[in-house]
Amino acid sequence: MKKKVRKRWITDWWPNRLNLKVLRQNSPEVNPYGPDFDYAKEVQGLDVEAVKEDLKALMKTSQDWWPADFGHYGPLFIRLAWHSAGSYRIYDGRGGAREGSLRFPPRINWPDNIGLDKALRLLWPIKKKYGRKLSWADLIILAGTVALEDMGVKILGFALGREDIYEPDESPDWGPEEEMLTSHRGQGGKLERPYAATEMGLIYVNPEGPGGNPDPVGSAKEIRVAFYRMGMDDEETVALIAGGHAFGKCHGAGPGKYLGPDPSSSPIEEQGLGWKYGYRSGKGPDTYTSGFEVIWSPTPTKFGIQYLHLLFKHDWELEKSPDGKHQWVAKDAPEIVPDPYDPQKKHKPRMLTADLALKFDPAYSKIAKRFLENPEEFEKAFARAWYKLTHRDMGPKRYYLGPYVPQEEFIWQDPLPPRDFEPPEEAELEELKRRLLETGLGIARMVYTAWASASTYRHSDRRGGANGARIRFYPLNRWEVNHPEDLKEVLAAYEKIQQAFNQEQERKGSPRRVSFADLIVLGGCAAVEEAARQAGFEVKVPFKPGRVDAREDQIEVAFYREIEPFAEGFRNYFRDPSRIDEGCVFTTPEYFLVDRAQLLRLTVPEMVVLVGGLRALGATYRYQGYGVLTERPGVLTNDFFVNLLDMGVEWKPADDYRYLFKGYDRKTGEARWRATRVDLIFGHHDELRAVAEVYAADDAREKFVRDFVAAWSKVMHLDF
Incomplete structure (x- = not known):
């Protein structure tokens, strides 16, 4: 009898290969409605009252194929909504209900979600009836909320606006376990980061104890x-x-x-x-x-x-x-x-x-x-907690749609004050850029500060970002990666420019003002333009003004304190491995680079060009030169890729953790460069190397600059 051989896939043969698939998920091409589909526009035409009546009728009509407990599907729909929303976790904003990902593995297959496949099928006639005007993500939460209302709860409100995804979230962050329902993530009230469930396959904790x-x-x-x-x-x-x-x-x-x-x-x-x-x-x-x-x-x-x-x-x-x-x-x-x-x-x-x-x-x-x-x-406490549970991953209130959105704005929505001024005009922006460059702060510091502010955005729950300039306040201004002492000097220089400009406008009777949030981003844009000019290219970095400044009382301190990163590959930051908090899931720094890129909605080429550009500009942690593979730091060149792929350089580990490396001239043995494994991954990983080779080519200098500018602008405007 012929022996049966188990087939192996690429992930089986090379399980430790850095997975970039998460950077290609849920592209517009995957959406069956097409890349121009505007769910926010479609859902505005939804007859919400009709949907509610349909749901209430469905809840009290027991189906033979899956009978209703107590003659009412309400408890089942509450569980469906709860488990859709309840997988959210604060550290990376993943999970939650905003994209309807409960419909796909791994979540639909978790043992804690047994039976919820039946709840989805019970809701199918309603989804079928309303089609493109009602997403699964909205329907799931609406079903649970209407169930509460039908069973006697005075709900606080409900918002529409969750757009469906059409493929599973294959982020590895759900857990490394090979078996469901194991208790290896921590005992005695401790739990590994970033998880919010004590065992793989659960939403929260083991009900047995x-x-x-x-x-x-x-x-x-x-x-x-x-x-x-x-x-x-x-x-x-x-x-x-x-x-x-x-x-x-x-x-x-x-x-x-x-x-x-x-x-x-x-x-x-x-x-x-x-x-x-x-x-x-x-x-x-x-x-x-x-x-x-x-x-x-x-x-x-x-x-x-x-x-x-x-x-x-x-x-x-x-x-x-x-x-x-x-x-x-x-x-x-x-x-x-x-x-x-x-x-x-x-x-x-x-x-x-x-x-x-x-x-x-x-x-x-x-x-x-x-x-x-x-x-x-x-x-009242239950209604408020339910509203938070089912809405906290939707982001700022401007994304909330429909007739039942509460007037109250909550701290977990990253509130901002209304803009009561007009932003600067084009000529004034150019003058502000001139003043910013004349501060003497330097290209690296201005770029670093702008990136530090904007890159806090994460699309998983639409929190963070440059709008609001929260980087001015605790705890973001104390994050190690944000250079607290250096940040003080940068912000002080910017404050002088802001005050002078706004006073000038006030004296002229002009309604125009510049916010700190705009100024931080504008400073980075001005620095990128100057760095490109020094490289021989005149470019205009896209900039849209109109951001506002958050008040200190609008910062959810506990939240931002908890999400302080211990790795940020774009700035070549990785907390000293000996100081990684006990209870963190330790993995390689390059993994966290991809993780952050996914939260920033970056493609593989965008991630690659941004790293290369930030290294060339010298915008790295503590400006220590790791990964700055150029003799001209501060000039927007493709030198990072050219020198990384130079076969005349041999790389050797420089610490026990294999995080730091030194590059030596193969002929003379002279030390030429310093880098981290985040840098070297672009020469080691086959797919990343293929993209790096494009930017290292002799004819790629201009393409590199223009691609960097486009990717930079994307990050600067993610939340705006």
Whole structure:
């Protein structure tokens, strides 16, 4: 018999090869509506009231192929919306609901999302009806929000404007584990960065307790860390758990061994549905999702305080679910909880270990008891926390569309004051550029400062960026990568120019003013133009004025303190490996370069040309010369690529971490250059080298300058 040989793909043969695929994902060519599709325009014509009525009718119409618990799909749609939004994490803004990525692997295949494939299919008739005017991303969140409203919650509001993606997010940041539901990311309240879930395949924490141990106090520690990683404080955490668990049930009707494969692994005849359960009917009363068989409240389709009331009223006894998982039953409690399918049956209240965390953690308990005693306060807190949960990845309020957007602007939306002035005209911008260049700050510092401000943008949640000039305030002005002491001098020089210009305009009775945010970006643009001129090319760097300056009270300090980068390859910054925080997922600096490029929406060529240009301009961390492979720093040349690909240079490691390298002349042995592995990756990686060769060619000098200017301008205007 012929031996079967497992086929290997390129990623199997070379698993450590730097993956650039994330820089090519979700290009306009992938969108079936075409590159000119404008969802923001389409959704403005949506009849939201009609959609809401359709959703309410759907929720109360149980389908034979997937029956509704308690005759109402509302709890299922709440779970769908929650799990769509709840994978968000603050460190990189990934996850969340804004792009409808729950429809694709890996998220649709996570064990914590068992059954949500059914929720999506239940919503398909509504998606089909409204087509291009209603994205899956918006529909998922709207379904959960309307469900809350239908079951008695006074919601805070809802915004449309989430545009769908059409391919999976293959960022490696979901986790390196080879198995789902392992507890290797941390114990005792610690959790590796950037993760917000304690185990691969979960949204938050193991409901059984840490690593399956039914320890409510230990569970509280994990919950606090996980929810904090998603930008939630203790009050928001308690409100969400107590509010969400007012509805529905967990499903664990029988042993988990009867559960079939996830949607992506299921047979083709299942047509994208997964988790087929081969126990009895496999649906309705025989459904399996989490393996727990828990109904929290006697009113599972009505919002209220019954969950909190039962939590504190009863003592809880450990038991096993039909799947053998740890769960808790109320001691000596009457059977007051309704059966989801048999009106003649009642059950005792049951809880998860993660529920008991709200009772046994002192801080959580205090908040939960206050909510119990003040139901109206609880409802308002839940509504606000739900709104934040389902909207925090949409970015500033200008992206919020539809008739139900609240008037209030929240700190997590990176608010900015309205512009009450006119920006400078073209001639005035040219004069400002002249003054900026005459400060004597130098090209490298002006470029570095502009990049430091603009490159904080991340498209994952549309936060950060140059607009607002948040770099002036704590904590961004104390980030190590931003050169705190040097930044003071640069900002002081810019402040003098800003004050002088604005005073001149005021004396003339002109409404024109220049913001600090505009001035920082303009300084970088002026420096790039001067560097190009010194290289022999006259270029005009595109610049759109009109940015405003954030106030200090508009900075979400805790958020920006937490997201301080420990790697930023564009500026050749990588925190000393000996000082990397315990609990960080350590990987190579070049990986973080690609990661940042993806958050900046850069293509592979844009990433390559930006690194080469920033190196030529000398805009590297501490201006120490690492990667500045040119005899003319500050001049916009293609020397970085020319000298990196020079076969007359031999590179050797210069530290124990293989982060720093020195380049030696092969003939004389003389040390010629210093670089990091972020620099050398452009000569080592086949695809990056192919692009680097284009820019290193003798006829590429002008192309390099113009491509750099285009990519630079893109980053400077990402949030504007």
